[in-house]
Amino acid sequence: MKAWRRLSKLHGVTxxxxxxxxxxxxxxxxxxxLDKTGITILGARYQSEATQELFRREAPETVxxxxxxQNIGAISVKGGKIWYEVPALDASLQGVAAQTWLTAVRHVRxxxxxxxxxxxxxxxxxxxxxxxxxxxxxxxxxxNLEDWSEKRCAKEEKKLLAGVEFVERKxxxxxxxxxxxxxxxxxxxxxxAEKPSKQETPAKPAKRAAKGRGVTPTSPKPNLTIEEx
Numbered sequence: 001m002k003a004w005r006r007l008s009k010l011h012g013v014t015x016x017x018x019x020x021x022x023x024x025x026x027x028x029x030x031x032x033x034l035d036k037t038g039i040t041i042l043g044a045r046y047q048s049e050a051t052q053e054l055f056r057r058e059a060p061e062t063v064x065x066x067x068x069x070q071n072i073g074a075i076s077v078k079g080g081k082i083w084y085e086v087p088a089l090d091a092s093l094q095g096v097a098a099q100t101w102l103t104a105v106r107h108v109r110x111x112x113x114x115x116x117x118x119x120x121x122x123x124x125x126x127x128x129x130x131x132x133x134x135x136x137x138x139x140x141x142x143x144n145l146e147d148w149s150e151k152r153c154a155k156e157e158k159k160l161l162a163g164v165e166f167v168e169r170k171x172x173x174x175x176x177x178x179x180x181x182x183x184x185x186x187x188x189x190x191x192x193a194e195k196p197s198k199q200e201t202p203a204k205p206a207k208r209a210a211k212g213r214g215v216t217p218t219s220p221k222p223n224l225t226i227e228e229x
Contacts, residue, residue, distance in 0.1 A: 019071050020085050027066040027076065030150060034063045039077065039086065041067060042153065043105060043161040044093055046075050050084035069098045069148045090166075092124050098148065100130050102156060109160065121169045 017025065032039050034055055038047030054063070054077070064078040073094030076083045088094070093101065104126035108118050172181040 019068070019074065020076065023066050023068040023071070023074070023076050024083060027068040028148060029064060029066045031062040032065045034060055034077075038089070039063070039065060039075065041065070041075065042072070042098060042102065042157060043164055043166070044072055044101065045089045046077075046086045047089055048084065048086040050079060051077055051086055054079045071095055072098050072101055090120065092127075096127055096131075100127055100134070102160065103130055105164075106160060109164075116163045117165045117167050119169050120166050123166065 032041060034051060036055060038045050038051055040046070051063075054060070066076040066078075066083070071094070072088065073091075073096060074085055074087045077086050078084075104123050105118065107126045107130075108122045109115075111122075174180075175182055
């Protein structure tokens with residue numbers, strides 16, 4: 001120990017590898033599909049100028065990808081002989097572990113099982129709560145017994161993430177009379193919402209007539225759900 005302290009004062013201590021080096025050295029390498037929207041892994045989407053150029057130039061069906069289970073904020077994609085770092089489109093995923101991400105998604109889905117559109121704000125809040133609760137315990141244990149095999153990932157993508165779309169929550173807008181706020185319809189966060197019947201939908205001539213009188217045509221009121229942040 002004395003020798004280590006003495007030599008560290010003379011030569012310094014080598015800093016730990018950064019996230020990209022950890023991913024390239026210890027990350028899992030697999031083949032993933034590349035399309036015009038980028039690369040999707042466990043529901044998280046990744047895109048960069050490098051992947052766009054690779055798709056336009058070569059249009060490969062799949063590309064070699066390295067990702068690390070302790071940080072899904074970015075992946076490494078191989079183009080030719082070069083590895084390119086590709087960030088997640090959702091910048092809040094930087095530093096988030098894969099298990100934390102899946103647990104947050106499962107928590108939000110359980111709250112609204114009929115919806116295939118997940119509110120990104122709710123997922124981020126769940127991630128923050130999970131990290132605050134588990135970070136100290138995971139650091140104290142220092143063990144990694146999680147299964148991130150290709151079979152497990154395929155199972156999660158099929159069972160939990162199939163058909164799921166992540167959407168940004170719309171901001172509340174003030175009503176025209178200035179006395180309150182407009183609440184987004186629940187149909188904006190779920191495809192299972194009922195569509196208005198034909199009898200409830202005003203015909204086009206009625207809309208034009210209303211416009212001519214200076215009256216704003218109204219549409220059927222959707223079912224509303226109020227979510228507290």
